[in-house]
Amino acid sequence: MSLEDDPIFDALAGLPPVTPGPEWEVRVQARCRTAISKRIALRQQREPYRAELAFISATAILCTYLAAMFAQAVRLAWHY
DSSP: OOGGGOHHHHHHHTSOOOOOOHHHHHHHHHHHHHHHHHHHHHHHHHHHHHHHHHHHHHHHHHHHHHHHHHHHHHHHHHHO
């Protein structure tokens, strides 16, 4: 049996096309706008935290580097 001989596909092809009504389009657009505005608000709330996280990470890396440099300086000073 091939696709051309399949009665299910013949029945599906005979169905009328589905066209959404104007009230459906208004509902979908309203839901999309609501979801987009929630996402934008959430992103704006996260933005300051990301900046703080980047600052804290950079500070931690710098402190680790300075501590390692200080430890090496102390080690070298005690050997000479």
